Amino acid sequence: xxxxxxxxxxxxxxxxxxxxxxxxxxxxxxxxxxxxxxxxxxxxxxxxxxxxxxxxxxxxxxxxxxxxxxxxxxxxxxxxxxxxxxxxxxxxxxxxxxxxxxxxxxxxxxxxxxxxxxxxxxxxxxxxxxxxxxxxxxxxxxxxxxxxxxxxxxxxxxxxxxxxxxxxxxxxxxxxxxxxxxxxxxxxxxxxxxxxxxxxxxxxxxxxxxxxxxxxxxxxxxxxxxxxxxxxxxxxxxxxxxxxxxxxxxxxxxxxxxxxxxxxxxxxxxxxxxxxxxxxxxxxxxxxxxxxxxxxxxxxxxxxxxxxxxxxxxxxxxxxxxxxxxxxxxxxxxxxxxxxxxxxxxxxxxxxxxxxxxxxxxxxxxxxxxxxxxxxxxxxxxxxxxxxxxxxxxxxxxxxxxxxxxxxxxxxxxxxxxxxxxxxxxxxxxxxxxxxxxxxxxxxxxxxxxxxxxxxxxxxxxxxxxxxxxxxxxxxxxxxxxxxxxxxxxxxxxxxxxxxxxxxxxxxxxxxxxxxxxxxxxxxxxxxxxxxxxxxxxxxxxxxxxxxxxxxxxxxxxxxxxxxxxxxxxxxxxxxxxxxxxxxxxxxxxxxxxxxxxxxxxxxxxxxxxxxxxxxxxxxxxxx
Numbered sequence: 311x312x313x314x315x316x317x318x319x320x321x322x323x324x325x326x327x328x329x330x331x332x333x334x335x336x337x338x339x340x341x342x343x344x345x346x347x348x349x350x351x352x353x354x355x356x357x358x359x360x361x362x363x364x365x366x367x368x369x370x371x372x373x374x375x376x377x378x379x380x381x382x383x384x385x386x387x388x389x390x391x392x393x394x395x396x397x398x399x400x401x402x403x404x405x406x407x408x409x410x411x412x413x414x415x416x417x418x419x420x421x422x423x424x425x426x427x428x429x430x431x432x433x434x435x436x437x438x439x440x441x442x443x444x445x446x447x448x449x450x451x452x453x454x455x456x457x458x459x460x461x462x463x464x465x466x467x468x469x470x471x472x473x474x475x476x477x478x479x480x481x482x483x484x485x486x487x488x489x490x491x492x493x494x495x496x497x498x499x500x501x502x503x504x505x506x507x508x509x510x511x512x513x514x515x516x517x518x519x520x521x522x523x524x525x526x527x528x529x530x531x532x533x534x535x536x537x538x539x540x541x542x543x544x545x546x547x548x549x550x551x552x553x554x555x556x557x558x559x560x561x562x563x564x565x566x567x568x569x570x571x572x573x574x575x576x577x578x579x580x581x582x583x584x585x586x587x588x589x590x591x592x593x594x595x596x597x598x599x600x601x602x603x604x605x606x607x608x609x610x611x612x613x614x615x616x617x618x619x620x621x622x623x624x625x626x627x628x629x630x631x632x633x634x635x636x637x638x639x640x641x642x643x644x645x646x647x648x649x650x651x652x653x654x655x656x657x658x659x660x661x662x663x664x665x666x667x668x669x670x671x672x673x674x675x676x677x678x679x680x681x682x683x684x685x686x687x688x689x690x691x692x693x694x695x696x697x698x699x700x701x702x703x704x705x706x707x708x709x710x711x712x713x714x715x716x717x718x719x720x721x722x723x724x725x726x727x728x729x730x731x732x733x734x735x736x737x738x739x740x741x742x743x744x745x746x747x748x749x750x751x752x753x754x755x756x757x758x759x760x761x762x763x764x765x766x767x768x769x770x771x772x773x774x775x776x777x778x779x780x781x782x783x784x785x786x787x788x789x790x791x792x793x794x795x796x797x798x799x800x801x802x803x804x805x806x807x808x809x810x811x812x813x814x815x816x817x818x819x820x821x822x823x824x825x826x827x828x829x830x831x832x833x834x835x836x837x838x839x840x841x842x843x844x845x846x847x848x849x850x851x852x853x854x855x856x857x858x859x860x861x862x863x864x865x866x867x868x869x870x871x872x873x874x875x876x877x878x879x880x881x882x883x884x885x886x887x888x889x890x891x892x893x894x895x896x897x898x899x900x901x902x903x904x905x906x907x908x909x910x911x912x913x914x915x916x917x918x919x920x921x922x923x924x925x926x927x928x929x930x931x932x933x934x
Contacts, residue, residue, distance in 0.1 A: 335493060338408075339399050339484040341367055343382050351380030352444035358383070370397025379478065382447065384417075386476035391469030394479060401428070401459030405489040408457050410465065412483070413501070415449035416441035417476035424477045427466045428459045435470060439477065443615050443700055446478050448504045457484075495524045495577035497550070503571060505559040505588035506614040509607070512596065513560040518571065518584070522550035526577030535569015537561040538586050547576060561590035595621075599715075602694050605656035608667050608708075613701045620667065620708050621694045622654030627682055628668060633703040635759055636768045636856065638663035642686035649681040651702070658690050661784070662759050668702045669695060670709040680714065692717040725782050730872035732777035736830055738791035741874040743781055744838075744858065745774070746851040746867050753851070754781050755858050755869070757800040764816045767858035769851070779872055786874065795827040795843055808845045813859045830871075837868040 346365050348354040354377040362371040365378050374393040377384045385392025401408050416422050416439040427433035440449040457465070465484070469475030487493060499520040508514045522529060522545075529545040539558045561567060567588045574581040591610045595603040597618030603611070605622045626640040627648040638653065640661050653666040660666060671677040682688055697711035730743045744755035744767070753769035772779050787806070788799045798806040804817035807826035816825075829841045840849040842860055850866035851858050858869070 335491070336486045336488075337483060338486050339368070339396060339482070341371070341396075341482045343379070343480055346378035346381060346383055348378050348380045351382070352446055354379040354384050368397060371395065380447075382413075382450075382478050382480035384476060384478050385467070386417075386420075386469045388476070389473045391472045391475050392477065393469075394467040396465045396482070396484075398462040398464055399459075399484060400461045401457060401463045401484075402461040403486065404458075407487040407489075408459070409454060409485050409487070410457050410483075411452060411454045411481070411485075412467075413450040413452045413480040415439050415446055415451065415478050417446075417474075417478075418443045420474040420476045421469070421471045423470040424475075425466075425468045425470050426455065427468070428457050429463050431459075433466075433468075445504070447480075448500075448502050450478065450480060450501055452481070452498055454498075493524055494579060495522070495526055497522045497525075497529070497573055497576070497578060497582050499573060499582055499584055501584065503557055503584060503586045505586070506616075507589040507591055507611045508559065508561070508614070509593035509596065510561055510564055510590050512593075513558060514588075516557050516559070518555040518557055520545075520550070520553050520555065520573065522547075522553075522576060524577070525550055527575055529573055529578075530575040531555060532572045532574070533557065533569060533586075534572065535567065535586060537567050537588065537590070538569040538571075540571065550576065557586065559586075559588045561588065564590050564592055595619075599694070599696070603699075605654065605665070605667055608699060608706050609665070611699060611706075613699055613706055615698065615700045617696065617698050619694055619696050620654075620699065621692060622656055622667060623658040623660075624652055624680070624682070624688050624691050624693055625655045625658065625660050625666065626653040626689075627651055628653065628663075628703055633663055633668065633705055635663070635756075635762075635765065638666070642682040642689040647681075647683035647686075649677060649683045652680065652682055654693065654695075654708075662761050664705070664759070664761050668705060668707045669697070669711065670702050670707065672711060676711045676714060679716065688716070725784075727780050728783045728786060729778060729780050729875045730786075731875050732836055733871045733873040734832055734836070736789055736791075736796065736832070736871075737873065738796075739788065741786040741788050743779065743785055743872040743874075744787065744849070744869040745772070745779060745872050746858075746869045747774075748851070748853055748867065752779075753856075754779065754785050755787075756785050757787075757802065758804075758815060758817050760802055763818070764812070764814055766814050766855065769856060769858070778875075789830070792827065795829045797821075797826055798828055798840075808842045808847065808860060813847065813861050815860065832871065836870045838871045839868060 348356055356378040358365050358373055358376040358378055362373055363369050372395045373385060375386050375390050376392060376394060385394055414424060418441060420441055422439045422441050423435050423437045424439065425433040425435055434455060436453050440451060442449055467479060469477065497520055500518055503516055503518060505514055505516060525547045528547050529550050531540055531542050531545065533540045537560055540555055542555050545553050557571060567590065569586040571584040571586055572581050593607045593610065595601050595607050597603050599619050602619035602621040608620050626638065628637055628651050629639060629646050629648060630637045650671050652669050652671060654669055655666045671681055680688060680693065694715040695708055695711050696713040697708040700709055701707055702709055733742065746753050752772050752774045754772045755767040755769055758765045772781055784801045786801050790797045800806065800817060804819050805821055805826045806815050806817060807822040809816055809825050825842065825844045827843045829843055831839045847860040847862045849858055849869060850861050851869060852866040
């Protein structure tokens, strides 16, 4: 056994991707995790603790809290450290030089260090791991240290801290260099340069650190690929040990771009080829304080993980741990208004969360000034924010806001309200609201978001007085009699229908081929059984999921139907314009086309120019 007190005296730091190997250099252990084939490389879930042999090139590896990634492996969980142990290897030749090389990075915002230990020797702490956001493969650095050991040594990689000490490993290699031999020239550099998405006509630079070893001459730098460039073309042998390049991405048109940064010369047996990627989109803003990004810009950029100014109107907030049609709240009312986040949109009247950006409000002056719980008057105001454009609630977000400009804004337009009275029968062509009571509150069904083609009907709270309600016009549904039953159209004019085995609704602006006819029966107690004729499922409110679905058996509460009070929403008669376009509406005010051709039997409202007529006023409009 060769003994020494510390590995620290042998440690050599490097960065990524080594090109060139010494002629006398022997590889005694190599693992590239190519047998790890997770489909979610940035959040691997396949645990390897029960046996690593299916995931490694050689047998004998073991781990604790290890997960198979995509061509790499992750170790540790949010509150548990991770450990990887190599098979036994021979490190006993005292005259040889043994070198351990590996690539590593930390989980986003986790500890930037890990520990390496040979047998029972003192562990070495490897520092300066990148811990930026995913994709993690682009964050990998290569580290190198010289080691000694016995004929049956094992190397252990472990988290430096128990909580938030997650790390990724790749390309582990142990080599042996015989006494008197000199290793070949090599260069360490990033494995990839990823610019993400930027605007057409803008520029973005990335620093690329490289380190050359055992070079015999100067290095030559070249860049291939449209829109990419590097001002440095040569690095002297003496400067190459610790050098930095600046690669520029300057696209002039939209599209995806690829290129290669090539490092050659200096005695390298093979050039180092580093892939470069970038994407360009047409933007309105520039991300500066003077010309901030718009909400449309932010959605196009898709969380580039860069600091920038973003502007939008404050329209609401998110409750809970995830964002969906139910948890995205548009307004500033209620007991659960969030103080830690808000929604901003490009339209002050926006009601679709997929067209919004979620803003994280950090504790301090920013949260105090902007949150809607303490400042409901901020609703509808324009705000410019300086923060990091990164995912929040899994969608486009702005986090770590450090500065803001709050404008006077503009007031949202009043939301059209409609009064409804409890129905005992169905009148074709009228608008209805679906209301349910869970014993504590009354809820009204809401339309599926305009941007979605399917889903469940989430609900909003309402007050019922004397069997009457008042709710937003967008919560209405038009019921029209047809052969075999009724059609149901939402406030966007889309048909509600069913398909496949799903218990959710589908919506279509065109009349579907099947699954769109419903039977409706109102009982003496006012509860309505609304059955899809083709699927034999009926509409019920699930108290578990707090939404309306369509189920094949008893799983929830039946709704009551409330019919709109008063006349049709299409009103007013103006001057005749015989050459103006024709618009056809149901009696409930839902536009169904520009012609009576192809419509089901019934009475319709025909509008041409400023003239509005009901179909019972002219025989042409009445379809028998």
